[in-house]
Amino acid sequence: MIETSVALAEEICVHSRGRSGAVINAAFRKAESFLMDRERIDVPTVRGLFRSSTFLLAEEDGAVIGCVQVELRGERSYLGLLSVDPGCQKAGLGSKLMTAAEQYCAKAGSRFMDLRIVNVRKELPDFYRRRGYVITGTAPFTPGLNPKLPCHFVNMSKPLT
Numbered sequence: 019m020i021e022t023s024v025a026l027a028e029e030i031c032v033h034s035r036g037r038s039g040a041v042i043n044a045a046f047r048k049a050e051s052f053l054m055d056r057e058r059i060d061v062p063t064v065r066g067l068f069r070s071s072t073f074l075l076a077e078e079d080g081a082v083i084g085c086v087q088v089e090l091r092g093e094r095s096y097l098g099l100l101s102v103d104p105g106c107q108k109a110g111l112g113s114k115l116m117t118a119a120e121q122y123c124a125k126a127g128s129r130f131m132d133l134r135i136v137n138v139r140k141e142l143p144d145f146y147r148r149r150g151y152v153i154t155g156t157a158p159f160t161p162g163l164n165p166k167l168p169c170h171f172v173n174m175s176k177p178l179t
């Protein structure tokens with residue numbers, strides 16, 4: 019697991035040496051094509067995120083097969099873009115990335131981790147509940163993205179101590 023750099027933005031969102039394509043878009047394409055026609059993210063957006071966030075990577079034989087974004091926001095931190103290559107899922111890697119993200123933020127002084135999910139992803143609340151998160155509220159979906167179904171965000175949080 020390493021901290022990434024701007025040079026890796028392409029690798030985690032459009033080109034990849036990983037198994038099934040750049041990890042973020044491959045993971046979200048598999049999970050959310052019923053909801054969105056567009057790719058989850060592009061290189062300029064990831065480059066923008068590098069200004070405020072750190073990406074933790076899971077690598078195998080030099081290929082990125084998983085990643086997670088963390089943004090330190092003082093007492094609270096934010097976890098986003100948790101992605102595991104579709105060919106590597108259900109083997110514990112997503113959980114390892116979550117733990118690494120939580121440890122990274124706790125070490126930096128944060129006491130809570132926040133994340134958000136889309137309400138129509140029925141499997142995600144239990145996935146995060148099993149990892150200590152509880153629902154704390156809702157928020158409107160990102161304007162202008164034109165999802166195929168009506169949806170909104172569900173916010174979840176976990177104490178890091």
Ligand SMILES: CC(C)(COP(=O)(O)OP(=O)(O)OC[C@H]1O[C@@H](n2cnc3c(N)ncnc32)[C@H](O)[C@@H]1OP(=O)(O)O)[C@@H](O)C(=O)NCCC(=O)NCCS
Nearest residue numbers: 045046049100101102107108109110111112113135145148
């Ligand atoms: C969500 C996501 C990151 C999970 O990644 P993952 O690597 O499959 O996660 P894990 O393997 O740690 O856990 C998933 C399930 O696999 C199973 N599993 C984990 N390790 C296993 C193993 N060694 N053998 C068999 N099954 C296993 C478990 O059922 C586990 O769920 P549970 O512990 O809650 O019961 C992945 O599905 C993904 O990239 N999805 C698309 C992007 C996305 O939706 N991100 C989250 C947006 S909020």
